[in-house]
Amino acid sequence: MRRGVRTALAATTLLVLAACGADDEPTAEQTSTPTPTESETPIETSGPLDWQPTGRSPDARVVVGERWTAIAGESDLRFESNAGDADDVVLPDDSGGSVDAVLLDGDSAVVSYGFGGETTSGLGYRVDLTTSEQTEIVTPEPANGGDWARLGDSVHYPGLGEGGVACLATLSVADGNGEDGWCPSGRVGIAELEANEDGVAVMLFDYASRVSCRTLALLDQSGIPQPVDGPAECTGWDIAATSTGIVWSEVTKPKRQEVAQFHARTDSGTEDLGQGSTGTLTSCGGDTFFVSDPATRTDPARLMRWDGAELSVAYESTSRGNAFLGRPECADGILTISSFGEDGDEQVSAHVG
Amino acid sequence: MHPRPRPRVRRSAAVGIGALALLLVAVPFLPDSGRDGAGRPDLERSAGSGIAPESQAEIERVVAEGESLTVDGRSSTYALAIAATRCAVFEGQRYCLGLGWTTRTQQEAAEALAAALATDPSRAGDVEQPEQTGDLDPTTALRQRAAMSTKDRARVERAELETAARSVAKVWEIRHEIQGVPLPDDFALRHPETAIAARAKPRKHPRAFKILDERHVRPQNLTYYCGPATAQMIGWGWRERRQGQALWADKLHTSTAGTSISDMVRVVNHNTGYDNDDHAGPYVVLDIGDFTYLQWWRLMKRHIHGYKAPIVLHPILHKKFFPYLDDDASGHFQVGRGYRRTQDGSKLIGYFEPWDQSRFDPTEPRIARTQWQSAYKSFRANQAHFQHNLGV
Numbered sequence: 001m002r003r004g005v006r007t008a009l010a011a012t013t014l015l016v017l018a019a020c021g022a023d024d025e026p027t028a029e030q031t032s033t034p035t036p037t038e039s040e041t042p043i044e045t046s047g048p049l050d051w052q053p054t055g056r057s058p059d060a061r062v063v064v065g066e067r068w069t070a071i072a073g074e075s076d077l078r079f080e081s082n083a084g085d086a087d088d089v090v091l092p093d094d095s096g097g098s099v100d101a102v103l104l105d106g107d108s109a110v111v112s113y114g115f116g117g118e119t120t121s122g123l124g125y126r127v128d129l130t131t132s133e134q135t136e137i138v139t140p141e142p143a144n145g146g147d148w149a150r151l152g153d154s155v156h157y158p159g160l161g162e163g164g165v166a167c168l169a170t171l172s173v174a175d176g177n178g179e180d181g182w183c184p185s186g187r188v189g190i191a192e193l194e195a196n197e198d199g200v201a202v203m204l205f206d207y208a209s210r211v212s213c214r215t216l217a218l219l220d221q222s223g224i225p226q227p228v229d230g231p232a233e234c235t236g237w238d239i240a241a242t243s244t245g246i247v248w249s250e251v252t253k254p255k256r257q258e259v260a261q262f263h264a265r266t267d268s269g270t271e272d273l274g275q276g277s278t279g280t281l282t283s284c285g286g287d288t289f290f291v292s293d294p295a296t297r298t299d300p301a302r303l304m305r306w307d308g309a310e311l312s313v314a315y316e317s318t319s320r321g322n323a324f325l326g327r328p329e330c331a332d333g334i335l336t337i338s339s340f341g342e343d344g345d346e347q348v349s350a351h352v353g
Numbered sequence: 354m355h356p357r358p359r360p361r362v363r364r365s366a367a368v369g370i371g372a373l374a375l376l377l378v379a380v381p382f383l384p385d386s387g388r389d390g391a392g393r394p395d396l397e398r399s400a401g402s403g404i405a406p407e408s409q410a411e412i413e414r415v416v417a418e419g420e421s422l423t424v425d426g427r428s429s430t431y432a433l434a435i436a437a438t439r440c441a442v443f444e445g446q447r448y449c450l451g452l453g454w455t456t457r458t459q460q461e462a463a464e465a466l467a468a469a470l471a472t473d474p475s476r477a478g479d480v481e482q483p484e485q486t487g488d489l490d491p492t493t494a495l496r497q498r499a500a501m502s503t504k505d506r507a508r509v510e511r512a513e514l515e516t517a518a519r520s521v522a523k524v525w526e527i528r529h530e531i532q533g534v535p536l537p538d539d540f541a542l543r544h545p546e547t548a549i550a551a552r553a554k555p556r557k558h559p560r561a562f563k564i565l566d567e568r569h570v571r572p573q574n575l576t577y578y579c580g581p582a583t584a585q586m587i588g589w590g591w592r593e594r595r596q597g598q599a600l601w602a603d604k605l606h607t608s609t610a611g612t613s614i615s616d617m618v619r620v621v622n623h624n625t626g627y628d629n630d631d632h633a634g635p636y637v638v639l640d641i642g643d644f645t646y647l648q649w650w651r652l653m654k655r656h657i658h659g660y661k662a663p664i665v666l667h668p669i670l671h672k673k674f675f676p677y678l679d680d681d682a683s684g685h686f687q688v689g690r691g692y693r694r695t696q697d698g699s700k701l702i703g704y705f706e707p708w709d710q711s712r713f714d715p716t717e718p719r720i721a722r723t724q725w726q727s728a729y730k731s732f733r734a735n736q737a738h739f740q741h742n743l744g745v
Contacts (some may be wrong), residue, residue, distance in 0.1 A: 059737075074472035098484065098681050114680040116484040117576050118713050144717025145680050166715050168625060191679065191716055205718040212718035254721040257677040258730075267590050279676040293727060297698035321698065322646055322729040326673040338673065340733060342646060 049305075049314050049335070049350035058338040058345035065104040065331035068129055072099040077111060079104075079129055089132045097123060101148035103155065104139045104331035108173050110137075110155050114145040120164045124148070124157065126173055141170035149195035156181075156200055156219075158190050166190045168202070168223060181223045192238055194284035199241030209234075211254045218246070230265045237282030238262075240288050244308040247288045251278055262290055264306055273311050276304060277324070284330035285352025290313060291328070291337075297321040303328065303337055315350075319343040360644055363586070371511050403551045404518045407541075408443045412514040415441045415450070416507050434467035437495055437655070441514055445537065446524045448517040450510055451494060451615060453638025454524045466491060469739035470600065475502040485611065486708050487579035488684030491739065493610035508633040513615060520546050520635040525640065527745070530556075531651050555659055562705050563691030570722040572709035574598055580605050580612025582707035583686040584620050587663050590690075591625035615688060617665045618744040633662035642741040649732045650700060653692050656745050664689030665744025666704055670732030675726070675734065679710060679717040684738050693725065700728040 051238060054069070056062045063071035068079045069090075077099050079089040097113030101124075101291070112124040122142035126135045140159035143166040148157040150173070159169030159198070184204070189212070192203035200219040205212040216236035217225035228239070233250050237260055238249040244267060247273035249260035262273035273290075280291035285319045292302045294317075301323040303315035318325040319341020326338040336349040376672040377647070380724075422436045429645025440449040440459040448454050448464045457465070457708060469491045489497075498506055522544040528534040540547075569589040573582035589595045605616045609649035616637045622628040628635050633656060643651055656664050666689045669675065703725045709717035735741060 012572070100680055114484060114714075116682070120715065143716055145714045164715060189715055189718060190720055198412070203710075203718070207719065209719065211713060211721050214718060255723050256725055257720045258675075258724075258726045277676050279672070294699070295697060324673075324727065324730055324733075327676070340673070342729075 021070075024044070043064060043153040047350065051315060051350045054336060054347045054349050056347055058340065058347040060347070061099065061102070061329075062336055062338075062347060062349075063104050063329040063331050064334050064336045064349040065100045065106075066334065067107060067332075068109070070102045070104055070109065070331075072102065076101070079109060079127070082124045086130075087132070087175065089127065089129050091125065091127065091134060100145065101149035101157075105150060105152065105173070106332065110148065110150055110171075110173055112142060112148050119144045121160050122146070122158075126176060135176060137171060137176070137178070140171075140180050144165075147191055147193040149193040149200065151195040151197065151200070154195070156193050156195050158193070167216045168219070168225075170223070178211055182219075182225060192279070192281075194238075194240045194281065194283055196241060197286065198243055201239040201241050201246070203236060203239060203351070216246075216248050223248060228265075230263060230270060237278050238290065240281050240283045242266075242288055242306065242308050243286065247281060247290075247306055249272070249276065249278060249281060251288070259293075261265070262304075264311075266308065271311070273304065273306060277327075280327045282327075282328040282330055282335075284328065284335045285333035287352055289328050289335065294321050301339065301341065303335075315339070315348070317341050318346070382447070396602050404515060405444075408441075408518040408521070410461065411441045411443060412433045412518060413509060415439050415514060416511050418712065419510055420503055420507055431464070431467040433495065434470055435463045437498065438463035438466050443516070443518050443521045444525070444543070445548070446521055446528070448514065450513060451498075452740055453614070453618075453640050454517070454642045455640035455742075457561065457640065465739065470495070479563055482492070484670075484680050484682035484714075485577060486682050486685045487573065487575075487577040487607070487611040488582075488610075488667070488686060488738075489608075489611040489613040490683065493608075493615055497608070497610075516619065517637070520637045523634045523637055524639070526634075527652065531648050534684050553661060558654040558658045559689075560656070561693035563693075564657055564661055565663060565688070565690040565705070567705075567723045569595070571595070571598070572712060573707040574712075577609055577611050578602060578607065578615055579707045580607050583665065583688050583705075584617065584624075586688045586705050586707070587621055587627070587665075588625055590663060590688075591627060606693075611683075612686070614667055614742060614744055616667065616741065621665065621744065627660075627662040633660040636665070636744050638742050639745055640740070640742045641735060646729060646732050649735070650692075650728055651687065652745060653702060653728070656718075657690065657692055666731065667743045668731060669738040669742065670708065671734065671737065674730045674737070677710075677720050677724075679714065682708070689743075691725070692728065701725045702728040702731045704731075 030297045037268045054062050054064060063070040067082055069082055071078045075093050078090040092214045097115040100114045101112040103110040107129045107352050109127040122144040124137035143158040143160040146158035149349040155171045157169050158166040161167035167183035171178040172180055185201050189205045189276055190202055194201045202217050202225055203214050204217055204225060205214045205347055213234035214236050215227050216231045216239040217227045218241055228246055232250055235252055236248055237251050240247050245265040247264045249262045251257055251260050258278055260278040262276045264271040264273055277291040277293055282289045282302050290304050292304050294301055298320050300316040300320055302313050305312050305314040317339045323341030329336045333350055333352050338347045387400050404555050409724040418439055438449060440447050446454060452462055527535050570586055578598055581598040583599050604620045605612045609676040617640055618638050620635045627633055656662055666687040668685055672678045672681055688705035693701045705723055709719060710717035
């Protein structure tokens with residue numbers, strides 16, 4: 001199985017070297033912003049989600065959960081009880097790093113920190129919010145940065161392998177038992193980890209190309225990445241498993257890194273979901289979401305929702321044209337988004353399911 | 354690559370702040386006993402410097418103020434920021450040391466610096482930082498000034514203010530052309546050269562325009578080299594010859610803590626011809642905190658098409674503005690070199706991105722150095738930087 005992944009990466013690396021030289025600058029004739037309404041899939045103009053203000057600054061990193069809300073401030077990461085019936089749990093910013101992942105689920109959280117410089121090892125904690133107990137994740141040792149993903153009691157993250165290589169690692173949040181997972185045998189990186197009830201997805205990339213050649217994969221029963229059918233070679237970025245297949249994105253113009261074309265594969269074929277913002281694919285409450293910038297001067301920024309069969313608009317910004325959304329955050333089936341625009345910023349959350 | 358040392362306890366932060374306060378107390382604000390008259394007005398010299406006598410007097414006032422300031426070890430962060438933030442007014446335009454040309458009052462600028470110091474992760478000094486790409490943080494900027502002798506600091510501040518005074522006409526032009534501020538009645542008399550230069554520059558701009566050869570790009574080769582890499586690409590654009598980033602770092606006085614935007618502008622002025630009258634005129638550090646998005650967009654077009662000169666972009670490198678990032682990072686420099694309005698009305702900014710995250714972080718894929726992205730996101734990233742300024 002490993003050989004299959006390596007072979008795919010090696011082959012696609014050659015292709016990306018040629019592709020990167022293409023003149024892919026946007027032209028005045030091109031529509032260079034997302035055009036979700038151009039999708040062949042019918043779009044509903046309003047989503048069923050009941051968005052409520054978080055009461056926080058849109059500039060703050062906030063993750064709203066069922067019982068707790070996490071707020072990443074300048075000096076600490078604070079968990080506040082939504083009902084106000086428990087003391088705040090505070091992780092002081094002693095590490096000097098910046099908060100990366102905040103994976104909140106029920107009464108526990110997993111937090112990772114990223115560091116600057118040429119640092120290779122990262123830092124993560126398991127936090128029991130009922131007792132305020134914080135336990136550093138030691139084994140497997142986290143790599144610096146990268147994406148972490150959580151599904152219930154299981155956390156998937158890039159562990160630090162021999163020679164500074166990032167390997168897949170898993171950990172039980174309840175008891176802290178960790179397990180080394182798949183390690184690439186060559187210079188292959190791991191990013192965009194995404195876990196939900198339908199599977200664990202990951203982007204693999206090479207370090208040799210001028211623009212990394214990227215392969216999207218799902219972990220099999222043994223925890224080994226298996227490249228998926230659908231994404232064009234070397235161009236994939238986001239990926240998530242769904243109840244009917246997968247959703248993924250492709251960055252086809254390396255000089256327009258912020259724009260990706262999103263697709264869904266189901267039992268009945270492949271759907272074009274339109275353009276969206278690279279790196280924003282998020283699973284929540286059984287559905288899959290991604291952000292889409294305004295397509296025209298009069299369009300809002302949108303949060304798009306794929307339920308496995310249909311694409312719909314889950315949120316629209318008040319601002320038109322000059323607007324964008326931050327990457328959604330999900331905890332306990334609750335989605336939190338920050339919206340930025342000329343007519344004002346806001347931060348809202350909603351139960352997905 | 355090296356492993357990350359274990360995190361320290363919170364006590365480190367207190368030690369760092371205390372050390373900073375002591376350093377500021379011990380070095381910068383106490384006059385040298387043997388000072389040889391530095392900082393006294395010298396109007397004779399003004400005559401040959403291209404600086405109006407009243408501006409020269411203003412420079413000496415601000416420099417002398419710095420020489421005489423005192424704070425003590427119990428001074429608050431706010432007091433330290435007040436001491437460090439000093440501004441001169443040249444022909445009605447305000448220039449604050451380290452910040453640039455601004456419409457903020459000195460008090461407002463000081464309060465903004467105090468707020469930035471209070472939340473600056475580097476204040477702890479000896480603990481690790483979040484991802485730093487090379488924009489000099491406010492605490493280190495203060496430390497560097499503090500480490501100078503009073504005489505040296507006065508010399509550096511005087512040089513910065515003299516450069517500012519010589520570029521006031523450009524600031525007025527920007528205020529007038531971009532922000533619609535009426536020119537002073539005597540502007541043409543004071544600055545006849547600007548009328549000649551202005552006539553040679555187009556005022557109508559095409560839908561899309563770009564400068565610089567996109568083959569002339571390099572990623573920063575050290576984590577704190579966004580300044581040298583940005584200067585390298587701008588210099589490469591002017592000279593058609595690449596010079597090493599270490600050379601640019603030397604010119605920029607880059608340290609492991611990064612590069613200041615004042616030094617970025619100084620080096621562009623001294624090492625390229627983009628500052629001549631056929632291009633942008635002298636580069637200035639301009640606070641765009643009071644700019645609307647439309648004004649910021651006009652400035653991009655004016656500079657890139659009208660002046661045929663690159664812009665020193667100065668954003669905060671956060672994921673919400675730059676979705677290709679894996680982590681939030683620090684303030685940053687990029688080379689602004691293009692703009693484009695698509696047929697559907699969307700506005701894009703073209704820039705060279707020196708930060709290659711894959712080079713220093715094994716969990717991040719490599720992207721292209723040449724990027725085009727939503728101008729509005731770039732504007733918000735610029736505004737979100739605590740200095741919200743850029744080099745134009």
